[in-house]
Amino acid sequence: MNYLLSQLFRTFNWLAPATGLHLVIGVAGILFAAFPVIFSLAAYTFAIAVRAGVPFWPAILLALGLALLAGGFFALLFVRLSADSFLVFTFAALLAYDALLKSWTSVTGGTLGIAGIVRPEWLATDARLALAGGILAAVVLVAEYLILRGPAGRALHGLKENPVLLAASGVSPARTGSVVLLWAAFCLGVSGIFYLWYLQFLSPGFSDWHDLVVGLSIIFLALRPRVWAIVLATFVVTWLPELLRFLPLPTAVLGHLRVLIYLVLLIVLLLRHSARLPTQRAV
Amino acid sequence: MHFLQILLTSFVFGTQVMLLAVALHTTYAVSRIFQLAFGAVGTALAYAVWAGGQAGFGWFSNFILFLILAGGLAAAHFYLLEKVTVHHHTLIGTLLSFAFGMGLEALLAIIFGADGKQLTAETFAPWHFGELTLPFSGVLTLAFGGVLATGFVFILEYTQAGRQLRAVAENTALATGQGVQARRVRLIIFGVVTLLAGATGWLRAWDTLLTPNLGFNLITVAFIALVVGGPRARLSGTVAAAYLLTVVPDLTVSLTSGDLSTSWKPVLVFGLAAVLLLLRPNGIFTRTQRAV
Numbered sequence: 001m002n003y004l005l006s007q008l009f010r011t012f013n014w015l016a017p018a019t020g021l022h023l024v025i026g027v028a029g030i031l032f033a034a035f036p037v038i039f040s041l042a043a044y045t046f047a048i049a050v051r052a053g054v055p056f057w058p059a060i061l062l063a064l065g066l067a068l069l070a071g072g073f074f075a076l077l078f079v080r081l082s083a084d085s086f087l088v089f090t091f092a093a094l095l096a097y098d099a100l101l102k103s104w105t106s107v108t109g110g111t112l113g114i115a116g117i118v119r120p121e122w123l124a125t126d127a128r129l130a131l132a133g134g135i136l137a138a139v140v141l142v143a144e145y146l147i148l149r150g151p152a153g154r155a156l157h158g159l160k161e162n163p164v165l166l167a168a169s170g171v172s173p174a175r176t177g178s179v180v181l182l183w184a185a186f187c188l189g190v191s192g193i194f195y196l197w198y199l200q201f202l203s204p205g206f207s208d209w210h211d212l213v214v215g216l217s218i219i220f221l222a223l224r225p226r227v228w229a230i231v232l233a234t235f236v237v238t239w240l241p242e243l244l245r246f247l248p249l250p251t252a253v254l255g256h257l258r259v260l261i262y263l264v265l266l267i268v269l270l271l272r273h274s275a276r277l278p279t280q281r282a283v
Numbered sequence: 284m285h286f287l288q289i290l291l292t293s294f295v296f297g298t299q300v301m302l303l304a305v306a307l308h309t310t311y312a313v314s315r316i317f318q319l320a321f322g323a324v325g326t327a328l329a330y331a332v333w334a335g336g337q338a339g340f341g342w343f344s345n346f347i348l349f350l351i352l353a354g355g356l357a358a359a360h361f362y363l364l365e366k367v368t369v370h371h372h373t374l375i376g377t378l379l380s381f382a383f384g385m386g387l388e389a390l391l392a393i394i395f396g397a398d399g400k401q402l403t404a405e406t407f408a409p410w411h412f413g414e415l416t417l418p419f420s421g422v423l424t425l426a427f428g429g430v431l432a433t434g435f436v437f438i439l440e441y442t443q444a445g446r447q448l449r450a451v452a453e454n455t456a457l458a459t460g461q462g463v464q465a466r467r468v469r470l471i472i473f474g475v476v477t478l479l480a481g482a483t484g485w486l487r488a489w490d491t492l493l494t495p496n497l498g499f500n501l502i503t504v505a506f507i508a509l510v511v512g513g514p515r516a517r518l519s520g521t522v523a524a525a526y527l528l529t530v531v532p533d534l535t536v537s538l539t540s541g542d543l544s545t546s547w548k549p550v551l552v553f554g555l556a557a558v559l560l561l562l563r564p565n566g567i568f569t570r571t572q573r574a575v
Binding site for chain 2: 031083084087088091092095096098099100102103104105110209213216252253256257259260263264266267270271273274275277
């Protein structure tokens with residue numbers, strides 16, 4: 001039962017950031033590779049703040065504030081850089097952040113991380129955690145539904161299809177992209193804190209390349225601008241590797257096999273997505 | 284003398300990064316895609332050499348195995364990315380290459396395990412240059428690096444193959460119109476660069492332990508070197524950036540007498556890269572045109 005609740009929580013906790021990223025990458029077409037940074041940054045900020053004696057709610061506000069600040073930084077880069085450069089920079093940011101976490105041992109604990117994170121009382125059991133995750137996911141999904149149906153959703157579509165036409169119709173592509181990045185940063189920050197309460201341990205591997213691959217797999221599987229698409233994609237991607245648990249494989253291999261499955265899935269999805277994109281003259 | 288020893292040692296790592304950065308630069312030139320998989324490709328080829336040694340192959344048989352696997356990996360990498368290259372879906376191509384590389388690393392971990400392996404059981408005496416000492420693997424790296432880099436520059440500048448490569452890099456459509464088979468040029472480049480990545484992986488594995496993510500650290504710095512040197516600029520910028528980004532952090536950590544631990548090197552690499560990009564956003568040796 002605990003395993004099911006735990007897995008359910010993981011799925012719900014992926015739904016929140018996946019929804020935000022769905023709007024950024026899937027609907028607006030902004031390829032953003034640094035989302036594990038924001039996810040991890042919120043968790044680290046909360047853990048370090050609590051360890052330093054900051055009370056619970058101010059620590060959460062601090063963590064979310066820093067997540068939004070990071071989102072704002074990436075939004076600024078999105079406005080100033082080309083799409084290629086933005087993707088390259090976000091890749092580099094992920095590398096740099098990983099290096100910083102491992103080097104700044106006095107604050108982050110380095111590769112040993114930070115242990116002994118205590119969950120709030122109202123999330124003491126796995127059932128409550130799963131329920132909280134479900135509520136968070138539901139709220140974010142409702143928000144996505146409303147965004148997609150409204151003028152903001154149309155602006156995001158326009159940003160992907162034709163930013164010039166979007167600008168000509170009086171909607172700023174820069175502001176549209178920036179706002180959606182901030183929204184994704186907020187979703188990532190909240191789910192980062194929840195995931196920290198789930199694991200109760202923090203290390204540089206808390207959110208890294210593997211989460212980048214999982215996140216991109218969910219987004220590219222759910223490219224349709226529909227809420228059901230992102231829900232289905234998240235369930236498929238988070239539950240698919242669990243089938244490996246029923247195979248008689250050594251535990252040392254399981255982790256790598258899980259990563260391999262995600263990567264093969266991502267490659268297939270990227271090739272499928274590329275086949276659907278408008279093509280330029282081929283030489 | 285201590286300073287020179289550190290400089291020499293960091294030059295060895297810098298040469299390994301430079302070789303991968305040259306690989307990245309060359310493939311970016313013909314495809315406009317950051318081929319992040321080459322780190323893992325180099326690691327895979329190093330594992331092939333190790334496996335051949337474990338199976339009792341002689342050096343010639345091992346070399347043939349190396350060539351066969353390099354050909355296979357080059358073909359797989361090329362055909363995976365050819366369509367997105369041709370249709371200019373460069374961002375998707377970068378993600379594809381990244382996923383291919385990570386997948387290769389995961390496969391290596393499954394097949395060979397995550398523990399470190401010695402590439403060769405043989406030990407070679409270090410070389411002495413006056414008061415400076417360099418392990419044999421370091422000497423080999425510098426020698427290889429010099430030969431490969433010189434060979435690359437010679438091919439690019441003085442041969443027809445190099446002219447075709449530069450034509451495809453500059454303007455694929457025009458080059459094709461002149462009779463250059465762009466697809467064949469890209470395939471050959473992938474093959475040559477895969478061999479280069481394999482040689483780099485082998486040299487790196489000889490220097491340290493062979494692990495599945497051996498190439499990841501190299502490709503990270505090589506990628507940053509390419510961005511700092513200017514992906515669309517001359518190769519010399521990438522080469523200079525590769526050495527700057529390895530030698531300067533090494534010297535900084537070593538000469539600060541324990542104030543900075545070695546774990547800060549990656550942060551110094553990014554910090555230096557950020558400063559260089561601020562000063563020269565288009566590449567180290569690229570000049571901006573007059574603004575009117």
